[in-house]
Amino acid sequence: xxxxxxxxxxxxxxxxxxxxxxxxxxxxxxxxxxxxxxxxxxxxxxxxxxxxxxxxxxxxxxxxxxxxxxxxxxxxxxxxxxxxxxxxxxxxxxxxxxxxxxxxxxxxxxxxxxxxxxxxxxxxxxxxxxxxxxxxxxxxxxxxxxxxxxxxxxxxxxxxxxxxxxxxxxxxxxxxxxxxxxxxxxxxxxxxxxxxxxxxxxxxxxxxxxxxxxxxxxxxxxxxxxxxxxxxxxxxxxxxxxxxxxxxxxxxxxxxxxxxxxxxxxxxxxxxxxxxxxxxxxxxxxxxxxxxxxxxxxx
Amino acid sequence: xxxxxxxxxxxxxxxxxxxxxxxxxxxxxxxxxxxxxxxxxxxxxxxxxxxxxxxxxxxxxxxxxxxxxxxxxxxxxxxxxxxxxxxxxxxxxxxxxxxxxxxxxxxxxxxxxxxxxxxxxxxxxxxxxxxxxxxxxxxxxxxxxxxxxxxxxxxxxxxxxxxxxxxxxxxxxxxxxxx
Numbered sequence: 001x002x003x004x005x006x007x008x009x010x011x012x013x014x015x016x017x018x019x020x021x022x023x024x025x026x027x028x029x030x031x032x033x034x035x036x037x038x039x040x041x042x043x044x045x046x047x048x049x050x051x052x053x054x055x056x057x058x059x060x061x062x063x064x065x066x067x068x069x070x071x072x073x074x075x076x077x078x079x080x081x082x083x084x085x086x087x088x089x090x091x092x093x094x095x096x097x098x099x100x101x102x103x104x105x106x107x108x109x110x111x112x113x114x115x116x117x118x119x120x121x122x123x124x125x126x127x128x129x130x131x132x133x134x135x136x137x138x139x140x141x142x143x144x145x146x147x148x149x150x151x152x153x154x155x156x157x158x159x160x161x162x163x164x165x166x167x168x169x170x171x172x173x174x175x176x177x178x179x180x181x182x183x184x185x186x187x188x189x190x191x192x193x194x195x196x197x198x199x200x201x202x203x204x205x206x207x208x209x210x211x212x213x214x215x216x217x218x219x220x221x222x223x224x225x226x227x228x229x230x231x232x233x234x235x236x237x238x239x240x241x242x243x244x245x246x247x248x249x250x251x252x253x254x255x256x257x258x259x260x261x262x263x264x265x266x267x268x269x270x271x272x273x274x275x276x277x278x279x280x281x282x283x284x285x286x287x288x289x290x291x292x293x294x295x296x297x298x299x
Numbered sequence: 300x301x302x303x304x305x306x307x308x309x310x311x312x313x314x315x316x317x318x319x320x321x322x323x324x325x326x327x328x329x330x331x332x333x334x335x336x337x338x339x340x341x342x343x344x345x346x347x348x349x350x351x352x353x354x355x356x357x358x359x360x361x362x363x364x365x366x367x368x369x370x371x372x373x374x375x376x377x378x379x380x381x382x383x384x385x386x387x388x389x390x391x392x393x394x395x396x397x398x399x400x401x402x403x404x405x406x407x408x409x410x411x412x413x414x415x416x417x418x419x420x421x422x423x424x425x426x427x428x429x430x431x432x433x434x435x436x437x438x439x440x441x442x443x444x445x446x447x448x449x450x451x452x453x454x455x456x457x458x459x460x461x462x463x464x465x466x467x468x469x470x471x472x473x474x475x476x477x478x
Contacts (some may be wrong), residue, residue, distance in 0.1 A: 079428075080428040081427050081428040082354070082358075082427070082428070083354075083358065083427075084353070084354045084355040084358060086354075087354040111412040111430045111431055111432065111433055112430050112431075113431075114431075114466065115431075115450075115463050116348070116357050116361060116463070116464065116466075119348055119349060119350050119351060119357050120350075120351070120352075120354055120357060121350045121351060121352045122352065126350065127349070127350055148433070149412075149431060149433045149434070150433070150434055150439070150450060151436035151439060152434075152436070152439040152440075152444060152445075153439065153440060153444055154444060154447075156436070177433065186411060189408065190404060191404065191405060191408060191435045191436055191437050192435075192436055194436075194437070195436045195437075195440075
């Protein structure tokens with residue numbers, strides 16, 4: 001077996017080096033239930049560097065075993081300059097296999113992103129700095145993408161209205177800056193927390209996905225809400241997770257992305273490194289409706 | 300029943316008390332509105348910024364609008380929008396959020412995402428590739444709301460008024476945050 005592996009490695013090198021060799025099929029622990037909503041999550045991915053390409057290749061390989069239909073981008077979609085070539089180098093080329101397969105991307109803005117990215121069609125932001133959408137494959141799920149760099153009064157008012165008006169069973173928010181974090185470099189953004197957490201609690205948000213910190217951290221549920229940081233899809237701050245009581249699971253020793261599947265009232269997740277190792281997995285149950293007010297299902 | 304009157308110090312009905320701070324903010328709004336009138340008029344003459352697959356079209360629209368604004372505001376200078384009175388008012392609106400122990404975290408947030416020092420110049424492009432420092436929500440809650448195509452950014456201690464579509468520095472206030 002070892003000899004076979006060595007032979008296939010040599011072959012991969014001979015035909016174009018490690019970068020072009022497809023990683024082997026990914027072992028998926030998600031249930032792949034009928035009619036489930038399946039998606040991937042990447043954060044802080046837009047470097048155009050080798051780590052981004054490795055993660056992208058691993059993501060494409062994972063899709064062969066777990067056919068997800070869309071990907072959430074948690075900000076810092078393009079680091080540095082944003083000339084047309086940068087869009088190609090830092091987004092279109094690394095994720096080409098996914099784009100070619102029809103996987104859609106839905107971006108939130110990070111502090112390295114020009115807000116005019118909202119007009120770039122493949123980011124599916126509809127020309128808005130903050131927006132919501134339902135997945136193309138159905139399910140009672142609504143995602144809310146926020147611009148945490150600029151949480152002004154207009155955005156807060158929009159979020160309150162959008163959350164209150166959504167009748168979806170699952171409400172998932174994603175944005176760049178974590179409001180709970182054990183990071184030594186950034187840590188929790190408490191000003192943002194003061195503004196957002198009351199809305200999340202009032203309107204039954206189940207899960208919050210963020211980046212900014214270049215590691216993976218699953219936070220212990222805070223007031224019943226689950227928070228996950230997944231900001232290591234191309235950048236890594238090794239050893240940056242401080243020892244705080246917030247951490248349910250942390251990984252700051254490698255690059256990572258997430259796969260998620262929503263089936264009924266359960267969300268299943270799996271976190272995979274650029275080397276194909278699963279470093280976290282589990283389930284999240286959605287919160288019971290936060291208010292008893294009747295709601296109209298989202299169209 | 301008639302109201303009792305003392306016969307002295309009665310405000311004249313034709314001269315109501317004026318709130319000086321409100322006047323300053325009204326002046327700010329008028330200057331912003333005037334800028335946005337120009338922005339919107341010039342936008343009509345450049346490639347429309349709309350959802351596109353080709354990022355070159357976004358860049359072309361941005362650069363064309365920036366050139367048009369620079370030309371139309373060739374004589375614009377520091378303080379045209381942020382007059383000394385407006386700058387002082389904004390400074391006072393920001394102060395409670397950055398003062399004392401409570402303000403430490405807000406100042407940290409501003410520092411965290413700060414780019415390398417940039418040259419402040421009206422009509423200059425915000426440096427390509429430089430991060431856009433996060434403006435803490437508690438500051439935005441205190442500052443007057445801006446139209447969609449304008450935003451505040453704080454770089455170091457300076458406040459920038461940035462045109463989002465054109466990526467231009469419209470005006471700035473030095474040392475909006477005192478040490």
